[in-house]
Amino acid sequence: MNLKRSGALFGAVALGAMTLAACGSDDNTAASGVDTSSSNATCEGKENLSAAGSSAQKNAMDEFVSTYIAVCQERGKTVNVAYNPSGSGDGRTQFIAGQIDFAGSDSAIEEEQAEQAKARCVGGEAWNLPLVFGPVALAYNLDGVDNLVLNGETSAKIFNGTIKKWNDPAIAALNEGVELPDQDITAIVRSDSSGTTDNFQQYLEASSSGAWTSGAGSDFTGGIGEGAKGSAGVAQAVAGAPGSITYVESSYAKQNELSMAQIDNGSGPVELTDETAAKAIEGAAFTGEGVGDLTLDLGSIFGTNEAGSYPLVLATYEVVCSNGYDADTSAAVKSFLTSAANEGQTNLAEQGYVPLPESFKQKLTESINAIA
CATH class of the missing domain: 3.40.190.10 (Periplasmic binding protein-like II)
Structure with missing residues (x-):
């Protein structure tokens, strides 16, 4: 093609x-x-x-x-x-x-x-x-960390359970000078079939240097996480769960006053904006x-x-x-x-x-x- x-x-x-x-x-x-x-x-x-x-x-x-x-x-x-x-x-x-x-x-x-x-x-x-x-946000709830940086590989490892702690060396390497807590990561994922899930998993396939191996599709394939229904559901779940993270349309992250990770695609951290x-x-x-x-x-x-x-x-x-x-x-x-x-x-x-x-x-x- x-x-x-x-x-x-x-x-x-x-x-x-x-x-x-x-x-x-x-x-x-x-x-x-x-x-x-x-x-x-x-x-x-x-x-x-x-x-x-x-x-x-x-x-x-x-x-x-x-x-x-x-x-x-x-x-x-x-x-x-x-x-x-x-x-x-x-x-x-x-x-x-x-x-x-x-x-x-x-x-x-x-x-x-x-x-x-x-x-x-x-x-x-x-x-x-x-x-x-x-845009879709990597929205998180982590006390004291307002400018978290992630990339495709660390995101994939968070959502397939390979990275379990917020102070994991791979996350720390992207966040030099940031005091990351020794705290468990709770991944919140869509429990219902979702185009957002499909697109997020396609992003992980394309950007994770092979770390995401479970494929894409409208149902979450990572094999971990706590499920919540709908965009509003996952955003509200993160808002109520310190140490958690989800993928959600940016408007829901903003409505719930969630922090949104910057993404480093290999050319430095990038904040989520229209531009x-x-x-x-x-x-x-x-x-x-x-x-x-x-x-x-x-x-x-x-x-x-x-x-x-x-x-x-x-x-x-x-x-x-x-x-x-x-x-x-x-x-x-x-x-x-x-x-x-x-x-x-x-x-x-x-x-x-x-x-x-x-x-x-x-x-x-x-x-x-x-x-x-």
Whole structure:
């Protein structure tokens, strides 16, 4: 498979609330600061779109929908998008079955599911369009240690049980001059299937120099740890357990006032910020070439050693048909995604996501326009 370097790939990750009811936006007014007048969205096609999937992008989707409604109201048109944050797997299943117009997913649709989607797309391919990105924190509770530094190898050894104490020599070597306690490490992990778990384990595979050998997947494979359900659950568990650590979307770490480790990817410690997360994926690779499917080569993000790059970033996709929609559905899907990829990004940072840079908006918009 050929990999194509993108000069500037970035986005926004999803750290949203876990509401389970299908919903469109309840707010028909675009958020403050959004310029709706310059939108390239046509507001054409059917009025009501349906989608389901990733709960991680739920808050971003609410922002996209409210902005899109306002854009189209300005053009005298009534629209809505009902998005059910039912989980990535369910979203892909409903998309394949033709029950929804597009799916949100923490993982690209591929292999057997991609083949199944060809029937739904009337022979067309299912495309993965990365629209929402966000950083994942190594959030910890360690009294007196505010600027902990970890790397891929030490993180892997913590989460597979090889490193058991906070003052382990491998951690101490990354934290020179820091008084680390002789205290047991408690790893808190997701007890439920999770795209965050899958991405975290893929990061460990790519960055740990072989220390992580148990593979990836939506279920935690490290064989240790105390389980907690959902992003809110693991963050709350760490907040109440001195000596503990977890992997969680950064918004949950901030909500629970948890410390977040810096990551040393080989070029020095890097703090988690919008800017450092964006830099990590600016040079990311795609698994294909040209306009169309934009599936990411996540190893090129997770394994980066570029200075100032924070590599632990979650990407979520919108899964669409490249061909096979009826004319009204195609027009509406293209119109909504055009708005989401552009003016819809304006206020994402306030909700814990990282907005798409201009260079990536252009590439994404080219693929959206190519939907037949």
